[in-house]
Amino acid sequence: MSDPFQLGDRLRQRREQHLYRRRRALHSAQGTHIQCDGKPLLNFCSNDYLSLANHPRLISAAKKAVNTFGVGSGASHLVIGHSCLHQQLEERLADWVGRPRALLFSTGYMANMGVISALLKRGDTVFQDKVNHASLLDGAQLSRARLVRYPHCDTEHLQRLLSATDTPSLVVTDSIFSMDGDVAPLMDMARTCQNENAWLMVDDAHGLGVLGRGKGVLAEYNLSQSDVPVYMATLGKALGSYGAFVAGSDDLIEFLIQFSRSYIYTTAIPPAIAAASLESLSLLETETWRIDRLHSLIDYFRRAAAARQLPILSSQSAIQPFKIGDSERAVQISEKLQACGILVGAIRPPTVPVNTARLRITLQADHQEIEIDQLLDTLVSVFHQTDQQ
Numbered sequence: 233m234s235d236p237f238q239l240g241d242r243l244r245q246r247r248e249q250h251l252y253r254r255r256r257a258l259h260s261a262q263g264t265h266i267q268c269d270g271k272p273l274l275n276f277c278s279n280d281y282l283s284l285a286n287h288p289r290l291i292s293a294a295k296k297a298v299n300t301f302g303v304g305s306g307a308s309h310l311v312i313g314h315s316c317l318h319q320q321l322e323e324r325l326a327d328w329v330g331r332p333r334a335l336l337f338s339t340g341y342m343a344n345m346g347v348i349s350a351l352l353k354r355g356d357t358v359f360q361d362k363v364n365h366a367s368l369l370d371g372a373q374l375s376r377a378r379l380v381r382y383p384h385c386d387t388e389h390l391q392r393l394l395s396a397t398d399t400p401s402l403v404v405t406d407s408i409f410s411m412d413g414d415v416a417p418l419m420d421m422a423r424t425c426q427n428e429n430a431w432l433m434v435d436d437a438h439g440l441g442v443l444g445r446g447k448g449v450l451a452e453y454n455l456s457q458s459d460v461p462v463y464m465a466t467l468g469k470a471l472g473s474y475g476a477f478v479a480g481s482d483d484l485i486e487f488l489i490q491f492s493r494s495y496i497y498t499t500a501i502p503p504a505i506a507a508a509s510l511e512s513l514s515l516l517e518t519e520t521w522r523i524d525r526l527h528s529l530i531d532y533f534r535r536a537a538a539a540r541q542l543p544i545l546s547s548q549s550a551i552q553p554f555k556i557g558d559s560e561r562a563v564q565i566s567e568k569l570q571a572c573g574i575l576v577g578a579i580r581p582p583t584v585p586v587n588t589a590r591l592r593i594t595l596q597a598d599h600q601e602i603e604i605d606q607l608l609d610t611l612v613s614v615f616h617q618t619d620q621q
């Protein structure tokens with residue numbers, strides 16, 4: 233058979249560069265202890281930061297909604313897929329993050345694609361942090377606007393770029409960066425954007441549920457509607473559910489309902505998933521200990537890693553990466569950890585820049601201090617072994 237797209241060559245190249253990805257089959261619910269390919273593992277790579285994905289109350293909320301609303305939503309929001317549960321969730325989310333309105337999207341990827349491509353057109357400019365999430369960069373490509381990437385968290389550089397630009401401009405950033413765990417300097421960025429008459433869009437996928445007593449980065453830094461006109465967050469990470477939303481002014485939400493193609497041309501998420509997200513928001517209020525527990529584990533991890541002279545980064549979030557550099561070594565370390573019963577992801581290019589492969593450790597509320605010690609002790613010994621090769 234002919235191979236006009238050179239799939240074989242391109243796959244071979246991936247393998248040779250140690251960038252080949254393989255999936256594992258999970259045989260249990262998400263949690264700190266999982267069954268993976270038939271083996272028990274201590275899990276340090278989920279984004280289920282508050283350990284809610286398998287919470288009994290989310291499960292029963294989803295079951296109850298399935299009994300009333302069935303499984304599939306049956307249509308897009310604009311046709312007849314928009315249930316009263318979706319409606320309720322949008323109102324609750326808007327309230328939760330302190331914005332007039334919110335709009336549900338089926339995934340975070342689609343929300344970012346849909347917002348950026350709807351707002352911008354050819355001739356406009358979109359400024360993005362070099363290490364923004366792929367969905368933000370892809371949204372920019374789709375919009376046909378000019379895409380300008382600025383050095384990571386460099387607000388002065390951004391300011392110079394903005395002042396040299398006279399087109400309508402959108403500045404887009406992750407709040408907590410997904411592969412580094414650090415936080416964008418949002419207060420400075422908001423001021424810069426307002427001075428330069430640009431809009432700021434913040435992707436709070438890793439901040440909602442974690443920062444601002446669970447209310448996300450807007451609450452954490454007290455960022456107003458004019459500071460951050462476009463707020464986006466996902467429900468599949470700390471909230472333990474699925475889906476995403478955009479929050480902002482009435483005009484922004486109405487505009488997206490009219491013009492955002494990834495909102496319009498897709499089936500609404502199942503109503504039972506919306507019910508689970510609603511329950512998750514209630515849990516953030518009633519089980520506030522989860523957020524406290526996560527933050528105390530983050531502190532514990534950082535102190536314990538520093539005590540072992542491990543090279544921690546500046547992250548104060550649930551994402552605690554160790555930079556390795558070489559992709560092959562990162563994979564080796566991850567495989568050795570797995571052989572010791574510990575699951576940590578090796579993140580490689582193109583997810584992260586070339587030569588910055590890393591282990592991405594994520595913490596969650598159900599972890600125990602002793603499990604963190606176990607991880608770090610194993611890491612020290614594995615670092616040692618792979619160093620000597």
Ligand SMILES: *Cc1c(COP(=O)(O)O)cnc(C)c1O
Nearest residue numbers: 339340341365406410437466468
């Ligand atoms: C996970 C993630 C997304 C995508 O959200 P999904 O709901 O998983 O599609 C978008 N932005 C960031 C920063 C993310 O980490």
